[in-house]
Amino acid sequence: MNGVGVGLFNRDMLRSIKERWHEGGIGVIYVRFRLGNAAAENALQMWESEEKALFWRQRLEWDYFFLIDRKQKDEPIIKVIEKSLERLYGKLRKVVSNTEKEHGAEHEVEVNIGMSTAFPPATGRSSEAVVYRMLLDAMEHSAYNVSLGRERKDAGAAGVLSQAGYGLSAVASETVIQQDLTGNHGRSVRIGTLAVPFPVFPARARVSEVAYLFDTNAKAQGAVIVDQGRPIGILMKEKLHQMLAGQFGLPLYWNRPVERIMNNQPLIVDEQLSVEHVSQLAMAREFSQLYDVVLITKDGQMAGAASIRSILECMTTLRTEAARTANPLTGLPGNEEIQLELSRRIGEKEPFAVIYADLDYFKWYNDCFGFGMGDNLIRYLGELLRRELDLLGGSDDFIGHIGGDDFIAVTKSSLAEGLCEALIKRFDQGIKAFYGGVEVTSVEDRHGNPVEQEGVTLSLSLMMWDGRVPLATEEIPRRAAMLKKQAKALKGSICVMDHISGMHHGEERNRN
Template identity: 30%
Template sequence: MDPSRTLVLNTIIKEKAVFTLFQPIYDLAKRQILGFEALSRGMSGSLLESPDKLFAIASKQERLSELEIICREAAIKQFVSLNLPGKLFLNVSPKALLDPSHPKGETRHLTEVYGLDPKRVVIEVTEQDKVDDANLLLTTITHYRELGFQIAIDDLGAGYSGLRKWSELCPDYVKVDRYFIDHCDQSVVKREFLKSIIELAKATSTQVIAEGIERMEELKLIEQLGIVNAQGFLLAKPTRKPPTELALLKSLHSEVRSSVNQFEQSMAIGWLAKEANAIHECTQCIDAHRLFEQDRKLTSLAVVNDAREPVGLLHRDQLTEVFAAPYGHALFDKKSVIKLMDKQPLVVDEQQELDTVSKQITDHEFDIRRHIIITRDGRYLGLAPLRDILKHITEEKIRHAQHANPLTMLPGNVAINEAIEQRLRSHHDFSLAYIDLNHFKQFNDLYGYASGDSVIKLLAEVTVDVCAQSSSFVGHIGGDDFMVVFDNNDAEVLCHEIITQFELKSKAFFTPEHVSAGGYWATNREGQKQFVPLLTLSIGLVRPDLQHCINSHQVAALATDAKKEAKRYRNSYLFVCNRRKPTVSTVRLENAG
């Protein structure tokens, strides 16, 4: 054993020379901090600053228990000193817990010394250490729970007996090992593993935390799957003074809000929320039963805490079934509704897209008779019956399909008109771009209709992808003509990007010889040979004057004129029209060419 490291360890323990980094754990559903994991480090600049080296040598020298108590005190002290919100997650190794010399009640004593509510402390038991005496570990964990602490299993899936430990310890949280999060968006096996963990968590009323998130794709997938708690470098790295708010989550929330365009909010779940009184988590079962008896139409009651945050959902049929059983009233009358409520209902923000909510409903096989809880900024807003949600989604899909272009499935003329009219009615400034393919007929004649259709699909894909960066509405008029409604001031930039991306990708449809020559020779309608350039785009962009444009046809006419100006140029061109008022004669969108 390295004597120099032994000396450093002795110094660290004697002088309590450790420091704590905190990494936030976020509640994605509520867009707020769930808590912070405390990560201990050895004396700065020493041989044992790294936690792996520090705890490894402490374990070898059987001083792990001493070291962990020192680290625990440093974490609690600093957590309180920084006045951090949420819960404090403390890593505890089973070896230290089972050490006979490990002082009993020391963690509770430390919380009392530094004024930290034990209910805010989560004891994280790592799953990587093999524990021979499972019964002794269970007894120890039970002791921690009786002291008021919550329990988490760390690194689930990385060790020896994760599922067994889960069933025995009944943790409040399970943290899924980084291996199953890494590129989970690209692995069917990892995705299925996560789904199975979510199902187990629902059955055991356990919260799942996905740790080690480093890519946006991973974050989006776990949200889609229904994992609401997340931790990782993408969100925030461990630091001595961690952020208490996350800019990324705010931007994600803004992204969701902007993607559910304010002019198509019928597709946001908030529109289906029905106001319904909620009950406090301290409400007794008998009082909840009376509420159901008073209103026969009432089937579910949301349960909230002091901050009006939803913590569960109480169902009439479950309560009725319990009270109908022998001694049901005697056993549960005075009990809190927490005992009988569904502790893991589906809770979504009012701005969540209906498509996303629908996927969560079907993926988790929620009972069609139930409700989901809708929140605003993390606080209870109302309930929405699952039947209403699925019915509304079906109606919207049918309506969309009726008016969508069959080739690209983008909204057609009716929807484009509606989008423009809605903005005119609300006096919301916007820009309208008319996009048209140049030299498309000659390309279609030479390369065939199948290639022509493929090019139109490419233009649709490029336009949708580019416009996804901002609040916008993309529609397909017909043929090779598209329209985009932009709500922000970035229309010109995005139009130029559409041109760049399309010119680059459309070259794949030409032969190498035609790409090299920059075009090809073709016969025009008069039977004359002419050189035809590669496919280009003409885009006319207008920003209508809301005081003078009173309908969508006037706005479409402005865009049509601007597009005609753009087509005067041989190469791709964006013509930004300065004229904002309609002319006397207008062109209806249906006839726009």
């Protein structure tokens, strides 16, 4: 505790913050005891005296603010705060347990606890504004009315920690979400990145307690009802106000358990689901629940909630980013996303297959039939890839447009050969429609030399990786170029295959 400053928004406080947040950010832990309790306050003082990362504190009536920093070799600031909060909960639970033993009765401490983080401000934002926002976030993200003692039968020690845990995992979210969205370049984003803390109540909490939350916190739009940390229902502010506004609303509901009036069928999703999937589930709900928040769980426990607004904003960002990097002719992901996808697949160290698709004699086709028809032929190949992967591929398949008449597809190794056979068959059946009824018996190569060939053909380069042999992202297009050269030396639509594995390495040819 030596050297810990005191005060709020004074020059020394801001200077102390600026000295520390370049080491990886700072955090604030907010504590408020709803009811005065000397033993709990002593536990709080004991906790702060032992916290080595604490560098500033301030008490405003029953509100406590504790500023935490990280040292250069520490874990990320969010982890530092998580561990600090675990120690705080441990102190408070110990106080409650000792009090119950001494008095031989159940004892209860009700407390709000929340946290937030802050990093050096971007250009144009003042340090004071960043710190102020951090303090407000900690207050807003505090778990409302966490009970240590009597309600442990509903929440239990693990439940209380899980309530704190969902606040922790979600709080630093505004910055993290934006980084995650821009880092994914339009690819799938997990709904867990949108999770933010949401007020929680045990099933036996009274309706009056939830109403008090809504009356004292204008930003609280609803409350989640939990049973041992597991969400079982939700009560939105608008719904409660409608029920209480009736002639007999107050006497009928005021002192009843909140589980009697909650929505017991909220939309609950696992944090690993994609935002796109969750948005579809949310929009498929009944109109009366359309704008209820979506509850997010981790291992079945409450992890936070996402508003419909945040989900739709995320979808807009993803689609905008996807459009920015997509090929304008086909709308398929371009080279930037292709590289990210290949890197992701290699990083997972699971077997996969890469198919490069390329049109033979495309220059001849453009010269004879015009660039407009050439663009149509490129679109046809893109749609063919998309359709065949939908029919024969896996759920995690990827299609990208490298440029011109070059495409790439990533799929499961077990599906790749059958997919290539189907692509060649479908292409050869469909290409004749692009000649406008003209019977083609010869074409010209890039040098203008005549070649006996019945029009445009399809060359496929198929690479199968076993997931074990070291593989660099840049090696894939290099191998594909070698296979492409081999394929183009052969007549007709053809697939040339290469196995990248520790067992053997070699090429195979497969023509429909």
